[in-house]
Amino acid sequence: ATPVAIMAGTGRAAREGIIFKSPEALEILGRADVIAFDKTGTLTTGSVSVVAKESLDENVPLNIAYLYAASIEGKSSHPIARAFYSPSAALIEVEDYCFEKGLGVSGSIGGKKYYVGNEKLLSKLGISLTADVVYQIESYVNGGSSVVYLADESHAVAYFVLSDPLKKDSYSLISDFKKSQIKTMMLTGDAENTAEQIATKLGISDYSSRLLPEDKLNIIKELQNQGKKVIMVGDGINDSASLSQADVGVGLKGSMDIALSSCDVILLKERLTDIYNAFLISRATMRNIR
Ligand code: ADP
Numbered sequence: 001a002t003p004v005a006i007m008a009g010t011g012r013a014a015r016e017g018i019i020f021k022s023p024e025a026l027e028i029l030g031r032a033d034v035i036a037f038d039k040t041g042t043l044t045t046g047s048v049s050v051v052a053k054e055s056l057d058e059n060v061p062l063n064i065a066y067l068y069a070a071s072i073e074g075k076s077s078h079p080i081a082r083a084f085y086s087p088s089a090a091l092i093e094v095e096d097y098c099f100e101k102g103l104g105v106s107g108s109i110g111g112k113k114y115y116v117g118n119e120k121l122l123s124k125l126g127i128s129l130t131a132d133v134v135y136q137i138e139s140y141v142n143g144g145s146s147v148v149y150l151a152d153e154s155h156a157v158a159y160f161v162l163s164d165p166l167k168k169d170s171y172s173l174i175s176d177f178k179k180s181q182i183k184t185m186m187l188t189g190d191a192e193n194t195a196e197q198i199a200t201k202l203g204i205s206d207y208s209s210r211l212l213p214e215d216k217l218n219i220i221k222e223l224q225n226q227g228k229k230v231i232m233v234g235d236g237i238n239d240s241a242s243l244s245q246a247d248v249g250v251g252l253k254g255s256m257d258i259a260l261s262s263c264d265v266i267l268l269k270e271r272l273t274d275i276y277n278a279f280l281i282s283r284a285t286m287r288n289i290r
């Protein structure tokens with residue numbers, strides 16, 4: 001009866017737009033101990049917008065700083081880069097564009113090198129923020145927003161506050177898994193304060209911030225070494241290694257192809273709550289088998 005039950009479960013899931021790529025994924029999902037989520041584009045919409053901006057250099061007016069940042073971001077396809085995009089903007093030429101993994105992006109304008117990225121990038125450059133700037137951005141960060149900076153090699157030129165709204169069903173999804181005694185985690189490349197605010201808002205028990213793709217991977221491996229079965233939910237190139245490593249990788253249609261190809265379960269309706277439905281279908285299927 002086992003293969004029949006699996007087929008029935010797979011079929012029932014498919015009718016709800018939940019695609020299990022293998023019978024193993026259906027078997028394991030309902031037995032998971034931990035579910036780990038990427039933040040940007042997974043728990044949040046990934047529709048990032050710039051909600052506040054300020055020049056930090058009296059010699060560089062804000063509109064010039066914004067133009068520099070937008071021109072460098074114009075080379076990137078990250079959700080953060082899209083926040084700087086405007087169809088009417090006339091961008092300026094950027095040479096030697098570079099993606100700074102886990103940090104941001106960089107490029108030369110008029111022969112001078114500029115960076116756009118997070119606080120970790122600033123510390124890499126040896127740049128520290130004044131108490132005044134820290135004070136200015138505090139309320140935004142406490143609300144769960146992220147901040148990126150335009151910097152040259154020696155100082156911060158401007159800051160941009162980015163807002164990325166939570167998906168409307170993130171909270172209920174986390175609650176459902178908690179009620180089922182599954183440990184919830186958030187793994188993000190974003191700054192510590194922003195991660196803390198989002199995790200608190202959603203009631204996520206455990207989170208890690210400032211992560212590189214290999215850090216996400218290692219956290220999954222570590223959980224598995226402790227004997228835990230891990231579900232990973234992600235959407236980007238930075239999640240693909242951890243999606244493959246997880247016992248079950250889950251992706252929503254509309255995610256990057258490289259992420260989806262690393263997943264064992266794909267949610268065609270792009271509804272976050274279908275992760276919990278998939279979990280329930282797996283449990284019901286395995287109950288029939290035993
Ligand atoms: P995540 O989706 O978990 O936030 P990423 O690996 O995509 O992780 O990015 C990690 C961090 O690096 C981001 O939170 C952001 O602070 C910074 N970053 C990445 N890409 C850009 C970019 N194009 N512009 C500015 N900052 C970026």
Ligand code: MG
Nearest residue numbers: 038040041236
């Ligand atoms: Mg993401």
